[in-house]
Amino acid sequence: MRSRRVWGAAAAVAAGLSGVLVFQGVTGAGDFGTGGEAKGGPVRTDVRSAGLETSADGRSAALGQRDTEPFSLLGVTWTDPAARVKATVEARTRGAESGRWGRWLTLDGDTGQGESGAERGGTEPAWVGPSTGVEVRITAGGRSSGKLPAGLRLHMIDPGKGDARSSAMEPAAFAVETGEPSASGEPSPTEPAPSEPAASEPAPSEPAPSEPATGESATSEPAPSPSTASPEPSASASTSPIPSTSPSPSATSTVPPAPPSSMPQPPVTSRAQWGADESISPEEPGYLPGGKVKAVVVHHTAESNAYACADGPALVRGIYAYHVKTLGWKDIGYNFLVDRCGVVYEGRKGGIDRPVMGAHAYGFNGETTGISVLGTYTDIAPPEAALTSVARVAGWKLGQYGVSPTGTTTLTAGAGGTNYFGKSWAKGAQLSFPTIHGHRDGYNTQCPGNAFYAQLPNLRKWAAGPVAGLTITSVSAPKSGTTHYTKAALAVGWSATTPSSLIKGYELLVDGKPAVAVAGTATSASTNLALGSHSVAVRATHHSGSTSTSAAVTVVAETTAPAFTTRPTLALRTGTVNTTAVPVTLSWKATDNAALKSVRLTAPASVTYATTSTSAARTATSGVATAWNMTAYDVAGNTGSASGTFTPVILQETSAVRSGTWTTKSSTSYLGGKSYSSGAKGASLTWTFTGRSASWVVSRASTSGQAYVYVDGVKVATVDLKSSTTKYRDAIWTKTWATSAKHTVKVVVVGTSGRPAITTDGLVYLK
Incomplete structure (x- = not known):
């Protein structure tokens, strides 16, 4: 009977259902938490x-x-x-x-x-x-x-x-190392080692050992003296048992080289750093017979989600002890382990950058490497930090051998088997697998869990590149239509669905040429544009070297200020007149060579108008010279200003030259408290002024009559003052000229039948 080592099972002394299990430790028992402390060295389990x-x-x-x-x-x-x-x-x-x-x-x-x-x-x-x-x-x-x-x-x-070395336990999901491993010498030809009898069952001629009965103590072999570090691969590996599914490397085979990868190596917590007790697995590591990793098999460890990130090293040590001390394996089965926080741990010894033979995928260990995420992921997927680390490790390992993470590969079955989906094969069968696949694809197990398995397509894309979901999310230059405008400065923000630790860097492209380069963790960049129209995009480079480019946006850089082709101008309008609020119309016209954003009245009030507006109803104070200031803004941020100063003047009825019969009326409703009224046909009032706009102000009622209006001796209107409601200080008629000049306005009573009277409050003009 051949046996790698015998790890004796401890006996249990039971004192009834609620009795205490008293154990004899198998490798030098001691009190829990004592004797197992390590300050940067191996930890006893x-x-x-x-x-x-x-x-x-x-x-x-x-x-x-x-x-x-x-x-x-x-x-x-x-x-x-x-x-x-x-x-x-x-x-x-x-x-x-x-x-x-x-x-x-x-x-x-x-x-x-x-x-x-x-x-x-x-x-x-x-x-x-x-x-x-x-x-x-x-x-x-x-x-x-x-x-x-x-x-x-x-x-x-x-x-x-x-005493975990936290500096070495950096999550691979959030750290990037740019160095690449250098290749060593070429491997020597290898020959299969002679097959050895299975260690799990006795030979027919030998009596089978009995399981210890309750109350009996099991025996154990003395443990080898502990070592303090993982043994380095030697030039001549000793003959060691390897998975039964693949041929063994010869005892004289050299350690395979560590070829450089197309992807950077992620941070990996070494065996020494997580406290591996190398004394329990003294055998030399084995390597893949072909010296090449053709696929990555993804696992979960099952039922282990309830752990803190700080528990990661202890969890790995526990799995290591279980694989070696209880199952009798030569070492931990997985090549790499990843905790839920994204920390990557070195699994089986032999060199993380070498094609180490693991014990994780029955029938396919000889051509694969295994990555296991600590946890159970049947109903919930691993956190993004863990998925990202798996993608980084898988991309790096496959990149050492020119294998695409999104491709397929053909593996030779080292043993007959059936997978989770009911597909069966015989030993030696040639089977096609995705280069990153789940344990269930090659073995009848739920591993790596339904939720994790559903993430594998996305994980493959993360590992291979290019960067996915690259989208410009913000542009500092304001937008008009489909075009952005700026004077020169430009800041662009973006997002991507590929995690940043898988991204080598970003470039801000202006007209297809790199203007700014930033790290893969960046989400924005700034530059200054030359005058003119530009196409702006973002290009992302995956660590694999593949690139992707976002949709472009158009940005125009221009420094020409908007212009007022019509300066701010006032004209009198109809409406109720007060000494503090004379109805006026403000007019203007602003233009820009690129895109006008808005026009603002800044004095005597603050109002913003749409770019399509060219006039607005306002009021002005009579007898006060007021500056009307306006500023036009274009989308790029350039501004242009213009202004005009105007004074509304009220001419009372007493300042007019009268003819015919007029009577005076008094009321606080009239301008100045008084007005003139006449029903005599042909009676008239004439005002002379120098200005550019005029309005006649009257009182109105249902019995009011009509009047003729003459401007500079020419009849221009017949105005009916009749109103269903009584009105006072009503500017009923207006006239505006292009420029200021001397004018006369004369109103003549028509003498309308049944309602001949008119009442006037005066004339307002604008100078």
């Missing part, structure tokens, strides 16, 4: 185990609710490494701090027969956090043939406490 009681029909098993020494990770194993548990495996624990029992966790069926020479089969381990109590139940359901495998045991792992 303790594994304790207890046998499960199987029912008479072999279709259920259980471990009653028990008190335990503290632990944080658990898993269930069985004697035959090749056996699969066709049953529901559940466990629950009692929190060390809360003292409360948690929910039942369902453990994923098995680890996937990852390593040849493995001593036991087992479920995926589950991180439960510091716990001091446990209960397990396994049921085969209604299947009559669904008997459980022999030798069921629960393993509880205390991952120890380590």
Whole structure:
């Protein structure tokens, strides 16, 4: 019987259902949290185990609710490494701090027969956090043939406490390293190593070892002395057991080179940094027989979401101990592990930049690398930080070998198998896989979970590039129609759906040429434009070198100020006249060579008008010279101003030259408190003034008559003063000239039948 190492299972002394499980540590037991401290060195992990009681029909098993020494990770194993548990495996624990029992966790069926020479089969381990109590139940359901495998045991792992080097634990999702690994020498030809007998079952001539019964102590081999760092790959790797699905590298094969990648290497927390105890896995690493990674297999560790980011190193140590100490693997199965915060951890030793043989994808370990995200992602996808780190690691590893993350590859099955979707194949079959695929594509497992699996198409795009979803989100230059305008300065903002850590940089393009280059974390850039019309876009460069360009926007740079082709001008208009509010019309005309934005009256009031407006009804104070100031603004921010000064003057009726009979009326409703009234046909009033606009002001009622209006001796209008409502100080007639000049306005009573009288308040003119 060949065995890589024997990790003895501890015995359980049960004192009834609520008894305390007392364990004998398998690698130098000690109190929880003591002896396992490390200051930048290896961290000791303790594994304790207890046998499960199987029912008479072999279709259920259980471990009653028990008190335990503290632990944080658990898993269930069985004697035959090749056996699969066709049953529901559940466990629950009692929190060390809360003292409360948690929910039942369902453990994923098995680890996937990852390593040849493995001593036991087992479920995926589950991180439960510091716990001091446990209960397990396994049921085969209604299947009559669904008997459980022999030798069921629960393993509880205390991952120890380590002084994690936080500076090395930078999330790959949020850090970019620009250096590329240099290539080493070429690999030497290799030959397959002789096959070795399986370590999991005894030879027919040997008696099978019995599982320790309850109350018995298991034996263990002395542990090798601990080392403090991961061994460096040597020029001549020792012969070591590797996954049964691929040929073994020869004992004299050289370490394969580390080719440069088209993608930068993300930050990776080394084994020494997460506290790997190298003494428990002393064998030399193995490498892919072909020396090339052809695909990346994505995993999750299952039932491990309830952990803090600071727990990442401990969780990795727990998985490491479970794979090595309980399953009998030579090392942790995954090449890389990623926590939910995006921190990447080195998995199996041998050099992260080398094609290290992992034990993660039964039948396809010989051509792939494995990345596992710590957590269960059946119903919820991993956080973006974790997905981004997986994309970065996958892109970097595939980039070392010229493999497209969005392509497909052909893998040779090292063993017959069936995947999650029911597809089966024989050993040696040539199968097509996406170059980044889920564990379920090559093995009958739910891994990496439905929600995570649904993210793989997007993850492939992130890893390969180009940058997706690149869109200009803001332009500092105001917009008119489809064109933006500025004097010269321009700031452009953008967004992309590809995470920034996968982006090498951005360029602001002006007329197709780079004007500004910024980092991949930037979301805006500024520049100054030359006068004229320009096409402006943003170009993103993925770390793979692929580029994408946003839709362009048109930006015009211009410095010509708007002009007033018609300066601000007043004209009298109809309406009620008061000494403080004479009705006037303000007129103007503003233009711009590019795009007018608005026109503002800044004095004597503050009003903004639309670019299409050329006039507005206003009022002015009589007897006061008032400046009417206006400013025109174009979209680029240029301005032009103009003004005009005008004085409305009220000429009372007493200042007119009279003919005929007129009587005086008094009322506070009249301008100045008095007015003239006449019903005598031909009676007239004449005013002489120098101005550019005039309005006749009257009182009106239902009995008011008509009058003729003469301007400079010429009859220009017949005005009817009749009104259904009584009105006072009503500017009923107006006249405006292009320029200011001397004019006369004469009103003559018509003598209308039945209503001959008219009442006048005077004349207003504008100078």
